[in-house]
Amino acid sequence: MIEYTCDVAVIGAGPAGLAAASSAREAGAEKVWLIERDCEPGGILQQCIHPGFGLAYFDEELTGPEYAARFYDKAVDLGVQFSFDTTVLAIEKGNILRCLSPRGESLINAKSIVLAMGCRERTRGNLIIAGSRPAGVITAGAAQRMINIQNQMIGNKVLILGSGDIGMIMARRLRLEGVEVVGVVEILPYLSGLTRNKLQCLDDFDIPLLLSHTVTRVEGYPRVEAVYVAAVDEKNDPVLASEERIECDTLLLSVGLIPENELSRNAGIELDAVTGGPVVDSDLQTSVPGIFCCGNVLHVNDLVDHVSVESELAGENAALYALGKLPSDSKLIPVQAGHMVRYVCPSVIRQRSGKSTLYFRVTKPAKHVDLQISDGTKIVWMKSHLRVNPGEMEAVCIPTADLVGPEITINVLPQ
Amino acid sequence: MKRTSVLIIGAGAVGCAIARELSKYDLEVTFLDKNTDVGGDASKSNSSIIHTGYDASPGTLESRLVVAANPMYDRLCKSLDVPFQRIGAILPAFNEEQFEQLPFIKEKAFQNGVYDVEYRSGEDLLNMEPMLNPRVMGGLFIPRESIIDPFVYVVALAENAVQNGAKLILEAKVLDLIREGDAIVGVKTTKGEFLANWIINASGLYCEEIARMAGKADYKVNPRRGQFYILDRDTPCKVKRIVLPIPTKRTKGKLISPMIHGNLLLGPTAEDLSDKTNHDTSTEGLASVAADVRRLVPDIRIGDTITQFSGLRPNRVPAGFNIDVYDDLAGYLNISGVRSTGLTASIAIGKYVAHTLGQVGLEMRLRDDFNPVRKGIQRMVDLSPGQRARKITEDPSYGRIICRCESVTEGEIIEAIRSPIPARSIDAIKRRLRAGMGRCQGGFCGPKVIQILARELGLTDDAVIKSDPGSNPVVRATRKEVSQ
Ligand SMILES: Cc1cc2nc3c(=O)[nH]c(=O)nc-3n(C[C@H](O)[C@H](O)[C@H](O)COP(=O)(O)OP(=O)(O)OC[C@H]3O[C@@H](n4cnc5c(N)ncnc54)[C@H](O)[C@@H]3O)c2cc1C
Ligand SMILES: Cc1cc2nc3c(=O)[nH]c(=O)nc-3n(C[C@H](O)[C@H](O)[C@H](O)COP(=O)(O)OP(=O)(O)OC[C@H]3O[C@@H](n4cnc5c(N)ncnc54)[C@H](O)[C@@H]3O)c2cc1C
Numbered sequence: 001m002i003e004y005t006c007d008v009a010v011i012g013a014g015p016a017g018l019a020a021a022s023s024a025r026e027a028g029a030e031k032v033w034l035i036e037r038d039c040e041p042g043g044i045l046q047q048c049i050h051p052g053f054g055l056a057y058f059d060e061e062l063t064g065p066e067y068a069a070r071f072y073d074k075a076v077d078l079g080v081q082f083s084f085d086t087t088v089l090a091i092e093k094g095n096i097l098r099c100l101s102p103r104g105e106s107l108i109n110a111k112s113i114v115l116a117m118g119c120r121e122r123t124r125g126n127l128i129i130a131g132s133r134p135a136g137v138i139t140a141g142a143a144q145r146m147i148n149i150q151n152q153m154i155g156n157k158v159l160i161l162g163s164g165d166i167g168m169i170m171a172r173r174l175r176l177e178g179v180e181v182v183g184v185v186e187i188l189p190y191l192s193g194l195t196r197n198k199l200q201c202l203d204d205f206d207i208p209l210l211l212s213h214t215v216t217r218v219e220g221y222p223r224v225e226a227v228y229v230a231a232v233d234e235k236n237d238p239v240l241a242s243e244e245r246i247e248c249d250t251l252l253l254s255v256g257l258i259p260e261n262e263l264s265r266n267a268g269i270e271l272d273a274v275t276g277g278p279v280v281d282s283d284l285q286t287s288v289p290g291i292f293c294c295g296n297v298l299h300v301n302d303l304v305d306h307v308s309v310e311s312e313l314a315g316e317n318a319a320l321y322a323l324g325k326l327p328s329d330s331k332l333i334p335v336q337a338g339h340m341v342r343y344v345c346p347s348v349i350r351q352r353s354g355k356s357t358l359y360f361r362v363t364k365p366a367k368h369v370d371l372q373i374s375d376g377t378k379i380v381w382m383k384s385h386l387r388v389n390p391g392e393m394e395a396v397c398i399p400t401a402d403l404v405g406p407e408i409t410i411n412v413l414p415q
Numbered sequence: 416m417k418r419t420s421v422l423i424i425g426a427g428a429v430g431c432a433i434a435r436e437l438s439k440y441d442l443e444v445t446f447l448d449k450n451t452d453v454g455g456d457a458s459k460s461n462s463s464i465i466h467t468g469y470d471a472s473p474g475t476l477e478s479r480l481v482v483a484a485n486p487m488y489d490r491l492c493k494s495l496d497v498p499f500q501r502i503g504a505i506l507p508a509f510n511e512e513q514f515e516q517l518p519f520i521k522e523k524a525f526q527n528g529v530y531d532v533e534y535r536s537g538e539d540l541l542n543m544e545p546m547l548n549p550r551v552m553g554g555l556f557i558p559r560e561s562i563i564d565p566f567v568y569v570v571a572l573a574e575n576a577v578q579n580g581a582k583l584i585l586e587a588k589v590l591d592l593i594r595e596g597d598a599i600v601g602v603k604t605t606k607g608e609f610l611a612n613w614i615i616n617a618s619g620l621y622c623e624e625i626a627r628m629a630g631k632a633d634y635k636v637n638p639r640r641g642q643f644y645i646l647d648r649d650t651p652c653k654v655k656r657i658v659l660p661i662p663t664k665r666t667k668g669k670l671i672s673p674m675i676h677g678n679l680l681l682g683p684t685a686e687d688l689s690d691k692t693n694h695d696t697s698t699e700g701l702a703s704v705a706a707d708v709r710r711l712v713p714d715i716r717i718g719d720t721i722t723q724f725s726g727l728r729p730n731r732v733p734a735g736f737n738i739d740v741y742d743d744l745a746g747y748l749n750i751s752g753v754r755s756t757g758l759t760a761s762i763a764i765g766k767y768v769a770h771t772l773g774q775v776g777l778e779m780r781l782r783d784d785f786n787p788v789r790k791g792i793q794r795m796v797d798l799s800p801g802q803r804a805r806k807i808t809e810d811p812s813y814g815r816i817i818c819r820c821e822s823v824t825e826g827e828i829i830e831a832i833r834s835p836i837p838a839r840s841i842d843a844i845k846r847r848l849r850a851g852m853g854r855c856q857g858g859f860c861g862p863k864v865i866q867i868l869a870r871e872l873g874l875t876d877d878a879v880i881k882s883d884p885g886s887n888p889v890v891r892a893t894r895k896e897v898s899q
Contacts, residue, residue, distance in 0.1 A: 001800050037816060087816040100795075100824075102811030105803055123856040125645075125722035130698045133724065135886040139858045146862045152876050152889040177893055216698065222886035249890075262820075265649070 002106040006031040006081075007322040008315070009097055009110035011088045011263070014043020016295020017116035018071035019308045020315030024114070025078040027319035032080045033108060035099055037087040042068030043118055044141070044296075045304065047148045050169055052196075056305035067304060091267035095290050111322035112290040114314050115264060115278070119257040119296040124218075127255060131218035131228075140166040140254035147173060155250025159227055160184045161215045164391070165193035165302055167254025172201035174252075182248050183208040185215060185229055187236055190365045193391045194302055214238055215251065224249050257300045267291070274343040275299040281348040282356040282400070283326065284314040292318045299345045299359065302393055306359065313357075327352070333375070333403055338411035340366065342390065349400050349408060357397045360410055362388045368415045373398060376405025388412060419443040419582070420777070422602060422611035424589050424625055427455020428565070428761035429753055430617035431572035436765030437772075438579035441780040445609060446573075446581060447602075449588035451883060452843040453573040453836055454566060457619050458758060459846065460694070460726030461641070462672060462683060465499070465561040466759045469524035469532050470662055477736040478527050481756045484763035485559055491762060495571035496791035497564060498675045504560035504657035507540050507551045509710065513661045514552045520661070521555060532557050544654050546712050560657050564675045565758055566846035567791060572761075574835045575789040579782075583836060584609070586884075589618070592628040598745035599629055613772060615748045620691050620729040622751040629747050631739070636751070638691050638727035641683025642700040647854050648677040650719035658711050667755065669707040671715065676821075676849060681708045681715065687730065696723045721854050728754045736760070738767060740775050748772070792830045792848065796822045817867070818860035820853020825867060832871045839872060841865065842882040865889060 007029040010017045013036035021034045040046060045053070048064025055061055058070070076082075086101035097108040121139040138146075138154055144166065146152040158174055160167045163186035171181050184202060189212045191198055202209055210229070216238045217228040226247045230238040259277040261269075270279045270287035277298040278286040285292050294314035295307045320326035331351040335344045335358060344360040358373075366388050373381040373396065381398050388394065396410075421437055423430045426448035434446040448455075465488050468481035492499035508514040517534065524532040535543070537551040577583055584606060592614065593601035601610035616625040626632040653673065660668035672680045684700045705717045731737070731752030739749045748768065753760065773779040795803055795813055806826070807814040813826030831838040831847045838844045841851065841864050850864060851857030857864070865888060868879045877889040 001804065037819075085815060087819070089816075089822070100803075100814050100816060102807065102814040104807050104814060105800055120855045121858050123721070123858060125720060125856050128698075128701060128720060128723060130696045130701065130723075132695050135881040135888045138861075138888070142858050142862055146865075146889070147893055150862055150866065150876070151893050152862075152865070153891045153893050154888065155890055217695075221692070221694070222881070222883045 002104060003109065004106060005109045006033040007111050008032045008114065008318045009108050010034045010114040010116055010315070011097070012036060012043060012116035012118055012295075012297070013038070013041040013072075013082065013084070014116060014118050014295060015045055015068060015071060015304050015307050016118070016297070016311040017043070017114065018068065018075050019311035020114045020116055020294055020318065021080040022071065022075045022078050023312040023315035024319040025080055027316040029319035029322050033083065033110070034075065034080055035083045035086050035088055035097065035108070037085070039085050041072040041082070047144045049148050050173070053304050056303065057308050071308065088263060091263050091291070112292065112318040114318045115286070115291065115293040115297050116295045116311065117260045117263065117297040119259045119300055121253070122256040122258060124253060127253070129215055129218060132221045134218070134221045134224050136224035136250045137218060138250065138252060140170045140252050143252055144170055144173070147177065153177060153179065155179065157182060157248045158250040158252050159215070159246055159248045160252045160254060162186060162254035162256070163191045163193055163198070163209060164254045164256065165197050167252065168193050168197040168201040170252060170254065171207050172205055175205045175207065181207050182246055183210055185210045185213045187212070187214040187232055190389070191391060195389065216240070216243055218251060219245070224251055227251050257296065259297045259300065261297060264293070264297070272343070272347065275345060277345070280346045281332070282346045282350050283317040284310070284346065285317065285321070290321055292321070299343070302391060306393060306395055310357070310359070333405075334407040336407055336409040338409040340364065340412035341410050344410055349403070351400050351403060353401050354399075355397050356400050357395055358410065359393055359395050361390050361393055362412050363390065365389045366412065366414065370413045370415055371396065372411045372413055373408060374405070374411070375403045375408050384415065418610040418612065419445045420611065421445070421613045421615060421772070422447070422609055423615045423617050424602065425455065425617035425619055426450070426453040426573060426583065426585075427458035427617065427619050428569050428572070428758050429619070429750060429764050430455070431569050431576065432761040432765035433615060433617060433768050434576035434581045435572045435579075436769045438576045438581045439781060439785045440769070441782050444576065444581040445584065445611065446576070447584040447587045447589070447604065447609070449586065449605070451586055451840055451880070452838070453583065453585070454569050454846060455619060457726050457728060458569050459566055460724055461565060461758055462670065462680060463563055463565045463674065463758070464657060464672060465563050466756050467529045467557055467559045468527050468756070469529040469557055470520065470667070471527050471756070473523060473526035475735055476738065477756060477760065480736060480760040480763040480767060482528050484759050484761070485561070487762050488561060488563070492563070494787045495575055495789045497568045497571050499561060499563045500675060501559060501561045502656050502673060504557045504659050505535070505540055505544060505554055506557065506659045506661060507547060507554035507711065508661060509548055509550050509552065516661055517553065517555055529557070531559060544656060544658065546652050546654060546714060547658065548711060548713050562657070562672060562675050563758070568758075570836065570847060571789050571791065575787070577835050578789060579785055589625060592625070597743060599747040611746070613746050613748060613777060615750070615768065617750050619753065620727055622729060622749070626749050626751065629744060629749065631741065631744065631747070631749055634751060635732045636729045637732070638688045638693070639730040639754070640686045640688050640693070640700070640725050640727055642696050642704060642725040643680055643682030643723060644701065644704060644717060644720045645674070645722050645724075646679040646681065646716065647719045647721050650679060650716050652712065652714040652716055653679055654712060660707070660711060669704050671708050671712055678721070681705070683726065688727070691727065694725055694727065696725050700725075722856055730754060738764065738771065740771060792827050792834065795824050795827060817863050818850035818853065820855050820859070821849040823848045823850040823860070828864065828867050829871060832868065839868070840880045840882055841868065841888070844868070861888070
């Protein structure tokens with residue numbers, strides 16, 4: 001077994017890992033090591049060949065691979081070391097990574113670690129969709145990989161369940177490949193992805209969106225022949241009288257992402273029940289000292305630009321930790337999800353001179369609301385929004401130095 | 416045409432156990448199946464329990480075979496490299512009515528020769544299984560109820576039979592039997608005709624159809640569906656032993672069982688259907704599983720389910736295991752009614768069939784070169800770091816993880832594709848290695864497995880199948896030419 005040491009080890013070379021690795025170098029870490037199980041950098045962005053990336057970060061519209069390439073080039077320039085085709089099997093006691101690759105098994109002893117493993121997709125099994133078990137039921141991300149990277153078409157007539165971003169982007173992608181898209185079915189009474197994706201991916205292609213409906217059953221074997229779609233009641237239970245058979249040969253599922261935290265869980269890192277990601281403080285440090293976390297493994301992001309910014313902070317703090325320069329004595333102020341807020345990340349602020357960014361999502365769509373942050377004694381920040389949407393993450397950057405209250409609460413209040 | 420000594424129809428648990436048993440003798444053995452892989456139908460969708468037979472009907476053939484089979488599994492699984500664990504079962508009573516049944520169930524167990532069933536108090540049971548419904552009044556402990564990997568079990572039987580000279584023919588559906596006077600002498604299949612001195616009907620759910628071809632269908636068989644949930648390994652509410660409900664006249668009821676690789680199994684239902692191809696799950700059926708198992712363990716988390724499936728029991732009317740040879744029809748042995756305990760009984764059925772064939776005059780000479788040992792694919796995760804390093808040095812593909820949920824490497828997948836009974840579909844790989852059986856259900860490894868299968872088998876991507884012909888995940892290439 002080969003054993004190595006490094007200052008900062010980063011797991012995953014998606015946009016999160018790439019940004020974290022570069023900023024760790026910039027913050028002074030000597031040896032930064034990025035480990036990626038794929039043979040190429042970029043993570044999920046490799047298969048996102050559509051434009052729409054970088055509007056916030058670069059003020060330019062890039063494709064996924066272009067966006068990732070910029071961060072990869074930067075990391076290479078900064079002297080980050082890469083191991084591709086290498087899977088981290090476990091994070092062992094003392095922040096040691098056990099890695100497996102065709103070159104062998106190795107242990108990497110890191111002073112600090114950044115988790116950037118991304119997420120996986122929810123499946124048919126999670127949703128408990130009844131019926132037959134044929135070929136032709138596939139998650140949207142897997143389909144995207146097959147079509148855009150492996151040159152494989154996954155069906156001829158597709159129904160999409162879930163109005164998340166990936167589902168809508170795949171609707172357009174399939175249509176551009178000449179595949180019939182019967183429609184997008186969404187159980188909620190509102191869109192779950194970004195509005196801009198509905199306009200660009202569904203409306204522009206006349207792909208119908210069916211809200212408050214779900215798929216109740218799959219029919220056909222050995223290949224999908226039809227799915228049954230029904231309206232749902234207030235409790236999201238299907239109204240069977242409304243069930244309708246829709247012919248198709250493929251059911252594409254875009255029904256949510258789950259942060260990929262097997263490694264974290266086995267390393268004893270505390271996880272948040274709502275986000276599925278590690279509980280972190282505003283340094284993006286997890287409950288295990290020296291392990292930091294960013295990107296989709298922390299909480300599912302819709303815009304990669306947010307991921308890059310957040311990950312730079314994680315990388316910087318991981319470097320400071322490795323150098324023994326990350327202050328650990330600052331006052332801790334818990335952050336609470338208040339009215340109409342589903343979660344806030346981070347869940348604790350470390351009070352320092354600078355600012356902290358709080359990321360959060362609302363529980364349901366609303367128009368004309370005030371986003372309000374209070375520290376228990378006073379409102380420390382407030383902004384009016386024309387509308388908010390669970391599919392669009394909110395990010396608020398507040399100075400933390402003069403927070404006095406025992407805890408911070410974010411509320412979204414009707415005007 | 417060449418004539419083999421014995422031809423077995425069906426490569427499920429029963430057919431494969433017979434093939435392996437007969438391969439110990441100086442016989443030419445052929446076993447065939449309509450499917451693309453061994454593994455059967457019911458044999459790959461069941462509760463994966465090796466029963467003791469405590470609740471069988473005393474005196475029946477089923478009782479004798481199941482009771483005899485259970486103790487064989489320790490040695491068999493060691494010799495065939497099959498995951499098997501004696502975890503034991505409990506049968507808790509939650510009300511007076513159930514409680515009053517316990518002595519009768521224990522008496523029945525005794526009549527079946529299962530002497531080690533013991534009474535346990537409610538307190539004892541809660542100590543054994545803290546998640547159990549606290550209203551438990553007492554119950555039975557059945558120490559030898561066990562769990563197995565049913566896929567690997569059937570593959571292992573078949574591989575060992577093939578290693579010892581048995582011939583396997585897949586994708587050969589029997590369309591008719593060939594008769595000569597008072598004897599059955601062969602089968603007509605979709606792959607041509609095959610002649611044999613003895614034809615054995617081990618076709619499970621279809622045992623009525625085959626028997627009719629022989630003119631011996633004096634019974635009816637309908638499918639009795641059982642639906643299940645599988646829960647994630649990390650679900651917080653688990654049990655260490657099989658938790659059985661007090662059985663009713665119709666079924667053993669819906670149970671909770673640990674699975675051999677750490678998941679939890681809930682089910683099955685018992686629904687009489689008529690369509691033998693209906694492997695659907697239904698919303699109502701699954702809901703009834705959820706409701707019933709919560710009576711045993713109230714905090715069970717259905718939300719942690721990673722998949723659901725159903726299996727079809729061959730429900731014979733009149734009921735019961737039957738293994739028949741006929742005075743007026745030579746060369747034909749019929750097996751029928753192997754319904755709810757056939758995974759367990761399979762190994763004993765193999766021996767029973769060999770014995771029967773001997774009695775009706777087939778010359779049964781033991782070979783001296785039979786090799787009882789079959790080695791499975793060594794899982795990288797189970798090896799020591801030193802062993803892993805050696806394997807990777809020999810072949811670097813053992814260092815590349817393809818299925819992240821179950822940690823399956825490319826090397827292992829290639830080994831399955833090149834094994835004695837080659838895995839030629841996504842499901843065949845899944846059943847041998849668990850790739851795609853974990854919590855992401857193949858979302859990550861599925862696309863990669865398609866590429867590996869295509870490469871290793873020399874197929875285009877759109878020729879790779881999930882399970883049966885026509886189950887191709889890829890319908891065509893997106894672009895005709897890819898310029899590199
Ligand atoms: C289909 C899709 C479409 C999207 N479209 C847009 C869009 O149009 N615009 C936009 O701004 N954003 C979009 N996003 C969001 C954005 O792409 C993601 O938020 C971003 O990619 C998350 O980055 P990440 O690095 O956290 O995760 P990922 O990109 O998933 O990277 C994680 C990396 O970690 C590696 N890894 C995981 N586990 C291990 C391990 N054990 N060992 C080694 N390596 C490991 C993985 O191989 C992967 O490369 C989209 C996302 C998806 C999924
Ligand atoms: C829901 C459920 C739960 C169960 N739980 C348990 C349990 O926990 N423990 C236990 O011991 N048993 C259990 N059983 C019973 C057990 O699964 C079966 O008894 C056993 O698998 C039967 O094996 P088999 O080989 O007879 O049938 P199968 O596995 O069905 O195999 C029959 C084979 O014959 C082939 N075939 C059929 N017709 C033709 C044809 N015309 N030409 C060529 N091939 C043909 C089929 O393709 C198939 O491969 C359960 C069954 C079900 C359905």
